[in-house]
């Protein structure tokens with residue numbers, strides 16, 4: 236539809252031109268639809284833990300468990316677990332909004348990608364040891380033009396996923412390599428359960444999980460990879476996955492190694 240029409244008229248009444256502004260409604264309603272869908276998914280995601288919390292607290296309040304302290308304890312643990320889940324969910328939603336809307340400013344500098352990967356691995360070394368998973372390194376010294384903290388956050392997220400979906404005895408291999416004059420690549424490869432080919436692209440979407448029970452059993456929110464993609468895209472880079480079901484998955488991040496004029 237026409238959004239704005241202006242006809243400049245001179246003093247003697249001559250029309251000197253016409254300005255008409257159109258809005259691309261197709262694009263706007265697609266965006267509106269996306270927002271509606273997001274709000275409805277978020278509400279659903281919030282309602283599930285809230286409903287469960289309401290039920291366990293209601294049971295305690297009713298006095299039905301007054302003589303069974305172990306049952307009361309169990310109900311409280313369920314309520315606490317759901318509170319944690321809600322906090323994680325709200326934090327991830329806010330984070331995604333902040334990055335996606337460009338409110339989170341990136342602080343670029345020339346950073347050593349191998350050092351960032353090593354740092355991310357150190358943060359999760361204890362969890363890996365506890366899970367019986369070996370962390371292996373194939374790090375080539377390479378520089379990236381990036382916000383170091385955001386890349387550590389992204390790699391930590393990928394390692395943490397790899398830990399969740401790899402059984403004890405497995406290996407996570409962390410690599411960095413140069414891919415030409417202006418591209419560096421980071422790879423997080425695991426020997427876990429793998430991802431079916433038709434899901435490889437979807438998992439980077441919001442609230443997308445391979446298995447509907449992943450959120451519950453693995454404690455995830457389904458927003459981790461959407462946050463990773465948002466961060467990497469803002470860097471002018473790419474993130475994608477390759478996988479073979481039953482053998483393992485590799486997540487790749489490609490980043491510019493030098494500043495380009497479009498980044499500043």
Ligand code: ADP
Pocket residue numbers: 396397400425427428429430438439443444445446449450454455456457458459460461484
């Ligand atoms: P979540 O919070 O559920 O981990 P993510 O966005 O990080 O959310 O991941 C989305 C889904 O992608 C996961 O629930 C899981 O089904 C799948 N996934 C992510 N990483 C891996 C991996 N390394 N191996 C197998 N599946 C994975």
